[in-house]
Amino acid sequence: MTNTNENIANVPEVSALPFTPKIIVFCCNWCSYAGADLAGICRYPIKPYFRVIRTMCSARVDPEWILEAFKLGADGVMVAGCHPGDCHYLGGNYRTRRRVAMLRTLISQFGLQPSRLALAWISAGEAEKFAATVNGFIDTVIALGPSPYSKKSPLRAKEGVHA
Amino acid sequence: MPDKIKLALGQGATCSGCDIAVLDLDVELLSLFAIADLSFAPLATDIKYADVEAMADGEITICLFHGAIRNSDNAHSARLLRKKSKIMIAYGVCAAFGGIPGLANVTTTEKILQTVFQDTASTVNPEHIRPQTKYVSPQGHTLELPELYDEVLMLSDIVEVDYLIAACPPTREMNMQLLKVVLDFVQGKAPLPPKGTILALPKTMCDECDRTRPEKIIVDEIKSVDYTRIEADKCLLEQGILCLGPATRAGCNAKCMKANMPCRGCMGPTSAVIDQGASMLSAFASLLKTSNAEHLIPEEQIEKLMEKIRDPLGTFYRFTLPKSLLKKVVDDSNKPFTGAPR
Numbered sequence: 001m002t003n004t005n006e007n008i009a010n011v012p013e014v015s016a017l018p019f020t021p022k023i024i025v026f027c028c029n030w031c032s033y034a035g036a037d038l039a040g041i042c043r044y045p046i047k048p049y050f051r052v053i054r055t056m057c058s059a060r061v062d063p064e065w066i067l068e069a070f071k072l073g074a075d076g077v078m079v080a081g082c083h084p085g086d087c088h089y090l091g092g093n094y095r096t097r098r099r100v101a102m103l104r105t106l107i108s109q110f111g112l113q114p115s116r117l118a119l120a121w122i123s124a125g126e127a128e129k130f131a132a133t134v135n136g137f138i139d140t141v142i143a144l145g146p147s148p149y150s151k152k153s154p155l156r157a158k159e160g161v162h163a
Numbered sequence: 164m165p166d167k168i169k170l171a172l173g174q175g176a177t178c179s180g181c182d183i184a185v186l187d188l189d190v191e192l193l194s195l196f197a198i199a200d201l202s203f204a205p206l207a208t209d210i211k212y213a214d215v216e217a218m219a220d221g222e223i224t225i226c227l228f229h230g231a232i233r234n235s236d237n238a239h240s241a242r243l244l245r246k247k248s249k250i251m252i253a254y255g256v257c258a259a260f261g262g263i264p265g266l267a268n269v270t271t272t273e274k275i276l277q278t279v280f281q282d283t284a285s286t287v288n289p290e291h292i293r294p295q296t297k298y299v300s301p302q303g304h305t306l307e308l309p310e311l312y313d314e315v316l317m318l319s320d321i322v323e324v325d326y327l328i329a330a331c332p333p334t335r336e337m338n339m340q341l342l343k344v345v346l347d348f349v350q351g352k353a354p355l356p357p358k359g360t361i362l363a364l365p366k367t368m369c370d371e372c373d374r375t376r377p378e379k380i381i382v383d384e385i386k387s388v389d390y391t392r393i394e395a396d397k398c399l400l401e402q403g404i405l406c407l408g409p410a411t412r413a414g415c416n417a418k419c420m421k422a423n424m425p426c427r428g429c430m431g432p433t434s435a436v437i438d439q440g441a442s443m444l445s446a447f448a449s450l451l452k453t454s455n456a457e458h459l460i461p462e463e464q465i466e467k468l469m470e471k472i473r474d475p476l477g478t479f480y481r482f483t484l485p486k487s488l489l490k491k492v493v494d495d496s497n498k499p500f501t502g503a504p505r
């Protein structure tokens with residue numbers, strides 16, 4: 001195990017960041033969530049800017065949820081599931097990666113950087129990979145800056161449009 | 164015979180196809196005019212905003228408002244008619260979900276003005292003249308033009324909407340159904356449907372389509388409908404044509420598919436989803452065949468495969484971009500962040 005204290009020292013202070021990113025990580029119940037859990041048990045330090053949402057399978061993540069996360073101001077979204085061939089429901093993650101691939105094209109048409117949407121395969125035993133992947137993604141998102149969707153459109157504000 | 168009801172045909176950013184759709188009632192127009200007077204219809208009668216402003220609030224019984232909200236005049240017209248009408252109906256997909264004008268949300272007002280007043284080959288504009296919303300002539304006359312909005316909105320973004328009818332344009336059958344609802348209400352036979360009702364069916368287009376629906380669809384290629392000979396009874400998706408039926412609400416009697424054309428989604432999403440594009444994306448992601456067993460295929464190849472479905476934004480949101488979750492394109496160019504910390 002890595003020396004936790006030393007790693008924690010590497011986590012930047014919130015005030016030192018240009019902004020506090022909001023990141024959603026969807027984890028499938030059978031692999032990635034267990035991996036995340038193990039990362040916690042092992043006390044691997046992970047920067048505290050992500051929120052995990054557990055789903056039964058990565059394919060349960062409706063593309064609509066990902067778009068909704070961006071609409072609600074998420075600066076990055078990650079979908080994490082079992083490795084190809086290992087999905088608890090046999091082929092769920094094949095759907096996931098097709099959808100995420102197409103969603104990347106779609107969000108870049110909407111003007112967002114496609115790297116704001118990440119896909120990761122993390123098994124129940126890969127706690128260290130979970131920590132490293134999420135930390136890496138957080139760095140990517142910090143470098144990208146806040147999502148433009150986190151600002152309300154001036155027209156909508158002026159016209160009093162809800163949502 | 165009770166007093167006649169008052170009908171208004173309001174318009175926003177529209178092609179006026181919806182006005183024509185009302186005319187398409189043909190002989191039934193007589194039964195419409197037996198119960199209704201046309202109190203506001205700029206396409207058919209000479210009427211000014213001042214005439215509407217002079218009306219009492221709620222004086223108009225029903226307003227069919229078609230067209231999206233593209234500029235300040237559309238918004239003004241929508242607000243005025245809302246105030247003067249008891250029932251406001253978003254009539255046609257532009258008013259209901261943004262429609263074709265809503266596709267302007269893939270660009271910005273600045274880029275549109277740049278193209279129209281600068282970049283087109285036939286434009287000569289060395290002084291970079293742009294339209295002004297206000298101009299005072301040397302004689303002191305003030306001339307005003309509506310302000311072009313930065314974003315196309317749907318009617319319900321601006322005012323409260325009682326009922327929605329999507330489609331581009333609403334079909335004769337839908338108009339007949341609407342007419343019956345109105346007739347029944349006016350004659351006291353039935354109450355109005357609950358607010359927010361979409362006059363269509365709850366199921367998807369595929370349930371309404373006459374073509375045989377296969378269990379599972381896998382295709383090699385996405386084909387263009389222009390260059391493909393369409394087989395009559397076979398599902399269009401199965402023939403490689405991108406048909407948006409699986410993610411579109413039924414209620415138009417699957418007219419396009421009867422004419423060998425794929426559904427393009429003008430009925431909007433079903434009530435189970437918010438974002439029509441996202442549900443199309445789910446439906447189409449598993450459509451394409453892979454050359455090998457799926458677990459042997461690397462990520463990059465999957466990305467290539469998905470690129471076969473070109474322009475997902477324009478295809479999946481052709482009629483519903485202003486209703487979609489993200490609504491409008493943004494600028495996320497990778498410049499160093501300099502804003503205030505949050």
Ligand code: FES
Nearest residue numbers: 028057081082087
């Ligand atoms: S259960 Fe983990 S990806 Fe399907």
